[in-house]
Amino acid sequence: MDFLNAILVTPFVEIADSPVFFAEVAINGLLTGVMYSLVALGFVLIFKASGVFNFAQGIMVLFAALTLVGLMEHGAPVWLALILTVGVMIALAFAIERLMLRHLVNQEQIILFMATIGLAFFLEGFGETLWGSNVKKLDVGIPDMPLEFGGILLSSFDLIAALIGAVLVASLAIFFQKTAIGRALRAVADDHQAALSVGIPLKTIWIIVWSVSGMVALVAGIMWGAKSGVQFSLSLIALKALPVLILGGFTSVPGAIIGGLIIGVGEKIAEVYWGPAVGGAIENWFAYMLALAFLLFRPQGLFGERIIERV
Amino acid sequence: MFYREAGQFKTSYTSDQAIFPIRQDLWFIALVLLAAFVAVPLLMQGADDYMYQAVLIPFLILSLAAIGLNILTGYAGLLSLGTGAFMAVGAYATYKITTSFPGLDIIVVFILAGLVTAGVGIVFGLPSLRIKGFYLAVATLAAQFFILWLFNKVPWFYNYFPSGTITAPPREFMGVLVTGPEASAQSRYLLVLSFVTVLALLAKNLIRGRIGRQWMAIRDMDIAAEIIGIRLLPNKLLAFAISSFYCGVAGALYVFSYLGSAETEAFDILLSFNVLFMIIIGGLGSILGSFLGAAFIILLPVLLTNAPQFLGFAMRADMQKHIEFMVFGALIIIFLIAEPRGLARLWQIAKEKLRRWPFPY
Numbered sequence: 001m002d003f004l005n006a007i008l009v010t011p012f013v014e015i016a017d018s019p020v021f022f023a024e025v026a027i028n029g030l031l032t033g034v035m036y037s038l039v040a041l042g043f044v045l046i047f048k049a050s051g052v053f054n055f056a057q058g059i060m061v062l063f064a065a066l067t068l069v070g071l072m073e074h075g076a077p078v079w080l081a082l083i084l085t086v087g088v089m090i091a092l093a094f095a096i097e098r099l100m101l102r103h104l105v106n107q108e109q110i111i112l113f114m115a116t117i118g119l120a121f122f123l124e125g126f127g128e129t130l131w132g133s134n135v136k137k138l139d140v141g142i143p144d145m146p147l148e149f150g151g152i153l154l155s156s157f158d159l160i161a162a163l164i165g166a167v168l169v170a171s172l173a174i175f176f177q178k179t180a181i182g183r184a185l186r187a188v189a190d191d192h193q194a195a196l197s198v199g200i201p202l203k204t205i206w207i208i209v210w211s212v213s214g215m216v217a218l219v220a221g222i223m224w225g226a227k228s229g230v231q232f233s234l235s236l237i238a239l240k241a242l243p244v245l246i247l248g249g250f251t252s253v254p255g256a257i258i259g260g261l262i263i264g265v266g267e268k269i270a271e272v273y274w275g276p277a278v279g280g281a282i283e284n285w286f287a288y289m290l291a292l293a294f295l296l297f298r299p300q301g302l303f304g305e306r307i308i309e310r311v
Numbered sequence: 312m313f314y315r316e317a318g319q320f321k322t323s324y325t326s327d328q329a330i331f332p333i334r335q336d337l338w339f340i341a342l343v344l345l346a347a348f349v350a351v352p353l354l355m356q357g358a359d360d361y362m363y364q365a366v367l368i369p370f371l372i373l374s375l376a377a378i379g380l381n382i383l384t385g386y387a388g389l390l391s392l393g394t395g396a397f398m399a400v401g402a403y404a405t406y407k408i409t410t411s412f413p414g415l416d417i418i419v420v421f422i423l424a425g426l427v428t429a430g431v432g433i434v435f436g437l438p439s440l441r442i443k444g445f446y447l448a449v450a451t452l453a454a455q456f457f458i459l460w461l462f463n464k465v466p467w468f469y470n471y472f473p474s475g476t477i478t479a480p481p482r483e484f485m486g487v488l489v490t491g492p493e494a495s496a497q498s499r500y501l502l503v504l505s506f507v508t509v510l511a512l513l514a515k516n517l518i519r520g521r522i523g524r525q526w527m528a529i530r531d532m533d534i535a536a537e538i539i540g541i542r543l544l545p546n547k548l549l550a551f552a553i554s555s556f557y558c559g560v561a562g563a564l565y566v567f568s569y570l571g572s573a574e575t576e577a578f579d580i581l582l583s584f585n586v587l588f589m590i591i592i593g594g595l596g597s598i599l600g601s602f603l604g605a606a607f608i609i610l611l612p613v614l615l616t617n618a619p620q621f622l623g624f625a626m627r628a629d630m631q632k633h634i635e636f637m638v639f640g641a642l643i644i645i646f647l648i649a650e651p652r653g654l655a656r657l658w659q660i661a662k663e664k665l666r667r668w669p670f671p672y
Contacts, residue, residue: 099644100644100648103648104647104648104651107651109444109445110384110390110595111591111647111651113445114587114591114647115644115648117584117587117588117643118639118640118641118642118643118644119640119644121637121639121640121643122636122639122640122644123640124633124636124640125633125634125635125636125637125638125639126633126637128633128636129633129637242449242452243449243453246446246449250445278464281460281463281464282460284460285453285456285457285460288449288452288456288457289453289457291449291450291453292438292449292450292453295438295442295446295450296438296441299442299446309534310534
């Protein structure tokens with residue numbers, strides 16, 4: 001009875017008691033959600049363009065952040081380190097296309113998926129061999145002070161992070177909708193063969209897509225790294241991006257954003273209000289269960305293309 | 312003695328449908344089994360336990376888990392990333408059953424634990440009717456995280472032990488100590504080997520029959536399978552149940568015969584990935600491949616760890632760990648590029664070649 005009470009009654013009483021605190025929790029969740037969205041975005045870009053379920057996206061976040069911090073530790077100023085890291089991510093995209101994807105064309109999806117897990121192992125070892133494995137502090141000069149709006153406490157860092165995320169998403173949307181390369185990318189996402197037959201160079205497109213997701217990974221890495229230090233656990237948020245993908249649909253950019261926000265908010269609220277009833281730490285699996293429950297009703301996700309199967 | 316089936320006449324359907332229709336194959340398997348059951352224990356009489364503890368026992372246990380996952384992923388086409396969690400269910404179920412009923416035979420306990428795991432597998436397999444592919448993989452990830460969290464949070468599962476670990480109590484089978492800290496490596500090895508032999512044979516037969524063919528039809532195209540009259544839900548759930556049974560027994564052996572005591576961390580997502588690697592590298596949809604893949608994944612780190620010493624240069628431990636990761640990742644990619652259908656396929660090619668040798672034309 002106590003247990004049922006703690007699940008069904010107390011949380012709502014608490015919410016009604018102090019709506020300001022609830023708003024604070026929800027907004028905090030939204031800001032975490034932006035981070036999830038950024039990682040999920042990298043997944044979606046690659047999945048759309050090459051049909052590869054890129055498990056290494058999380059490690060790419062870690063790798064980009066590690067490279068940035070490593071360069072800054074060697075005395076490079078922030079702007080130079082940023083440019084160099086972008087260069088490294090593009091070089092990485094080239095290498096992945098040349099050495100891995102090109103040889104795996106026409107393989108089944110699960111093989112490609114496994115290859116990206118191999119890539120994840122490789123990048124993790126590579127990054128840590130280059131830059132060491134201890135926790136690093138990343139400071140890119142974003143101010144972190146508490147701000148107050150109508151009684152709700154916020155951190156300026158989180159706000160700026162959300163803003164940068166929004167700018168990134170908007171510029172990606174413009175890139176996809178308005179530029180020639182963006183159109184080519186969408187064509188490839190639609191149908192590889194048709195895209196090839198109208199003269200779109202598939203290999204170049206792949207390199208561009210992997211570079212773009214590398215840069216998205218860099219932004220995500222900076223945000224997470226500045227918040228909680230650059231360390232291995234950074235790559236684990238990639239696993240959190242999976243339920244986000246499911247919620248939003250594998251092929252939808254807006255889906256990744258909204259899915260990330262839903263998961264971020266849902267997870268925080270569940271942890272704060274329902275966590276104590278079941279012993280806490282439910283953040284670990286709540287997102288998956290939410291996604292699972294969701295899948296039963298909409299197998300293709302919120303914005304995914306409807307799955308039509310023919311014999 | 313050439314590897315030929317020429318001259319081996321079949322006079323009945325039963326002999327035509329034997330597991331190993333070629334006599335040389337049968338002899339080969341018999342030889343391997345003889346070596347594993349008799350020669351290895353005899354040869355290792357005086358040696359220390361390193362070989363058992365670092366190579367043989369984990370190899371056999373993880374082969375069993377790989378067979379389980381191969382049934383689900385390789386034969387029924389349902390991708391799962393929750394192997395570690397199902398193994399954990401087996402381990403914790405064994406622990407609970409054997410501490411609640413100490414008089415029960417340990418073999419029976421293992422099988423009961425497998426059945427419990429099968430039940431859990433069915434529950435988490437329920438979404439598989441509506442979703443498939445990577446969506447299903449994420450659904451099984453939910454199992455992975457949820458089950459481990461549950462075992463961590465509910466003290467009942469580890470008998471309110473303050474450190475939260477489960478420890479294998481000493482249990483005897485036919486008068487020989489087979490689990491617990493006092494049990495000799497040899498007896499634990501033989502127990503694991505017997506389990507793996509019996510269950511592997513069962514699996515081999517299962518997938519040759521009606522059930523296995525139905526699974527393969529579902530794997531190749533589930534809608535088409537449904538149209539020719541294969542009922543999807545019972546078959547998919549059966550695949551989940553049997554696969555989970557194998558994983559559960561493997562998990563039980565993992566704690567009781569290999570680790571001795573464990574926390575939930577022993578069954579984290581890395582273990583799930585390792586088993587998945589095994590079946591991909593060994594070959595999807597092949598029982599033999601499960602063994603080959605397990606051998607590859609077990610031996611590779613052992614070799615990588617020892618390689619610098621053989622080559623005569625020392626490395627800092629953390630540096631070596633990172634390089635191990637790199638080599639492991641790179642090897643997996645190279646392997647997938649070279650032979651995406653796995654070691655089992657290489658074995659098959661070798662057999663084809665051998666059949667023509669030494670006169671290929």
